[in-house]
Amino acid sequence: MSVHVFVDESRRNDTYLLAAAIVIPSDLRRLRTLLRGLLLPGQRELHFKKETPQRRRAVLSQLSQAGARVAVYRRSCSEGPEAARQACLARLTADVLELNASRLALDSREDRDVLDVRTIRAGLGKFPRAALLAYEHLNAVSEPLIWIADAVAWSYGAGGDWARRVEGIVVRIVRLDESP
Structure with a gap:
């Protein structure tokens, strides 16, 4: 079965996080509807950094109730955040092929998208x-499924109770700084 993968990033101190929401085609519509339904009046996207704790x-x-699944890729920014991102993205690219993904959608960083490509x-x-x-690279406003990756990346990176809240959503953690 093919899947679609939606990607966003977060950075916590010296740790770069790339989160990849993995969605089967039959869940695309249901999850988009759910996410759009969570928007407050006047809100165009969910961006966890800007949301209240409640x-x-x-x-x-x-x-969690909807069955969202996310893989998290992490690497130290010791060589810079862009090097960390590209290392995470290279590994993710290989992994999505193993998942038989048919689509990879990343939150756009505009002029830096060329590096991802x-x-x-x-x-x-x-x-x-x-x-x-x-x-493809998309603006997160136009693709609600990127919001899943944003929420999980932020929460996992925050640690503590926030990381605990996404334990059931995170299906894989790939630590690129550690030896196999």
Whole structure:
């Protein structure tokens, strides 16, 4: 079965986090409807950094009940945040091919999207089935499923009770600084 993957980032001190929400096609519509329904009047997107603790708890509860699944990739920023992002993205690219993903959607960073494209293309070039993967950068306002990755990346990075609240959502943690 193919999946769609929606990606956002977070940074906590010297740790870079890339979160990838994994959604099966039959859940796309249901989850988008759920997420849009969580918006407050006048709100265009959920951005966890800007939400109140009460709203964060409510959103995470809804995501957990809805069966959201997210993989988290983490790496030290000791070589800079961009190097950490590209290392996480290179690993994610290989992993989404193993998941038989048909779509990879990343939250746009505008002029820096070209760096992601370079990393993704380099990763896809190693795999024959890569031609089946469509990838794009989107504004998070236009794709609510990116909000899942944002919520989990923020919560996981915050640690403590927030990280505990996403334990049932996080299906995999890939620590790129550690030896296998």
